[in-house]
Amino acid sequence: MPRPAQTSIDKKIRETISNNLTTLTESQKMTQADLAEKTGIKKTTLNGYFKGTSTPNPGNSQKIADALGVSKEVLDPRFSNHVLETLESEIQDKSSIPLYGSIAAGALATVEGITKDNVEHLTIQKELLGKHQNSTSLFAMKVNGESMNKVVPDGSFVVAKPISYLEMKDDDIVIFSHDREYSMKRVRRDEEDKVLVFSPESTNKKFRDIVVPYDTANDLKIYAKVVWYSVVLN
Template sequence: MARSKYTEVELGMIADISGNLKRILHLKGVSQTDLSNKTELPTSTISDYVNGKTLIPPGNLQKIADSLNVLKSDINSSFKKAQSYKSIPLIDRIFAGEGLLAEQNVEGYIHYPFLDSRQPDYALKVKYDSMADAGIESGDIVFMRYAQWADYNGQIVAALINNDKEGTLKRIKWSEGSPLIKLMPGNSKHKVIEVLPNQVRVLGVYMGHFRPESHEEIAKG
């Protein structure tokens, strides 16, 4: 039976877990029913966790983390204090359709330490030179944090444009007095893309990148 009252700390933890679970399930294209089947936990129990009604006990937290192929700290942020890095899913390209981190889209995992508390949600392999002037070259690995819009004007984002099946990495800009969103390449050889807000879907914001041959981190945003 669920406890009738939680402490303020526990209530904060429940809200944190709820938000993280919703984000992870969305990214991976996993439904609550799918998660229930994988963990063998009742759908009502999964629903309570996702909707922030009850606190996940440690045993169930581990089951859910294992089923989603994430760390416990990805679900319950209080575990991050003793952790310096996590396994970051590497995707070959951004697709429309199913969850961004659905199993069929994940090429592998990168174990790379971020020195602060911010951890990327996924890594993207760069295939073209459209952001070369920003220091992001073909073959680089770009770290992304999942977001549905940019944190600020001019931020580098991963985005899907119109009905394109594959996404792109561009700097997003907007201005007062214009209804258009500009997706700016970091290379003068490529054209600026102008679209209406409902024609672009942001799937992540840039956090940093490195070159695989050296494993040297190039930048953080």
């Protein structure tokens, strides 16, 4: 069983080798079986390189490069200082954020129990996250619903920062649960009536404000505030 990549640069190297292998073999009309025969490397081992699930050792990189008639620098970025520096620069400019699933009933119940090592990740340019770009607590979710579609359409990704009830501010878009219902809405405090108002921003009139009196806020759980979201234009 191949060992998983331990760092972002390891993953990027595997991805680059996989892409290079595919491009080089397709251009030469060479199959994996042909390459295995030419190099003496087992087909199962080669398959890991093609899929990007394992990394060739230096000896195997040389064998593959020789079989393809290229220098090993063309195949494997670890042997090209320029390419490796470029990959490292790309990694440093991006954030890899754990993707916890959809904002839907029950989906958030296990957020606190999930570790960053056993979920998919969303990669985002750091500069897009503004002042939050160096935060280590961010997580991403996929929007499932139309209640905020004027701002964040159904199917969009959001990046959120965990906050407490006391840290919540008026006009924040928050991910929360109340009476076992999970949702994302814009929040404001109504000090006169002593209530929290969670408002939809939707083209669908069926969505209504969720009003939570201060004295019943024990049933309210604030998970996070949205700090970034993606929108795909039609």
